[in-house]
Amino acid sequence: MSEDEKLxxxxxxxxxxxxxxxxxxxxxxxxxxxxxxxxDSITDPKDPRLREFGPFFKKAVADSNAPVQxxxxxxxxxxxxxxxxxxxxxxxxxxxxxxxxxxxxxxKTVEKSQAVFMLWxxxxxxxxxxxxxxxxxxxDSWANMRKIYMFEKIQWGIL
Numbered sequence: 001m002s003e004d005e006k007l008x009x010x011x012x013x014x015x016x017x018x019x020x021x022x023x024x025x026x027x028x029x030x031x032x033x034x035x036x037x038x039x040d041s042i043t044d045p046k047d048p049r050l051r052e053f054g055p056f057f058k059k060a061v062a063d064s065n066a067p068v069q070x071x072x073x074x075x076x077x078x079x080x081x082x083x084x085x086x087x088x089x090x091x092x093x094x095x096x097x098x099x100x101x102x103x104x105x106x107x108k109t110v111e112k113s114q115a116v117f118m119l120w121x122x123x124x125x126x127x128x129x130x131x132x133x134x135x136x137x138x139x140d141s142w143a144n145m146r147k148i149y150m151f152e153k154i155q156w157g158i159l
Contacts, residue, residue: 020056020072025065032060032071036078045084053079054090061116062097066106073102073112080119091120 001009004026011019011027012034019031035053042049057079060072076094080087095117102113 016053016056020060025063025068028060028063028065029068029071032068032075035060036071036075039075039078039082042082045082045086047082050079050083050087054083054087057090058093058097061094062101066109069102069105070109070112073098073109073116076116077112077119080116080123083123085123088120088123091123095120 007024008027008030011022011024011030014022016031016035019027020035022028022031035056038049039053057072057076061069061076063069063072098113098116102109104110105113
């Protein structure tokens with residue numbers, strides 16, 4: 001068994017929060033993959049694990065490692081698909097983090113971020129989504145103009 005495998009095996013014994021904020025990126029990546037799998041397996045939107053997981057996403061989606069950040073977005077998408085409108089309590093802080101860290105990343109990260117926003121809208125957290133996304137009106141680069149254009153399409157239901 002390699003050193004990495006040992007580390008990952010030992011890390012699985014840690015609480016979720018410790019795994020998701022671990023100093024080793026492989027542990028954080030593995031934790032996000034596991035979290036997504038658990039959320040995918042939840043069939044009841046009132047499952048108490050969803051309340052436990054909600055606060056983790058603010059830090060997880062703001063990870064400085066791009067692949068880990070993408071896995072965190074995957075886990076968040078799985079969480080939002082399993083949750084109900086009660087998950088809206090986490091919308092502001094998570095949307096803040098997504099806007100701050102994910103909308104200027106890799107194209108796949110931006111795509112997943114947009115999926116996250118659409119799921120928040122489906123969960124009736126529209127007000128938070130519009131306020132937080134509205135803050136993203138930086139620079140006049142074409143990339144940012146495209147994001148604003150996409151926001152308008154989402155806002156008016158064209159997309």
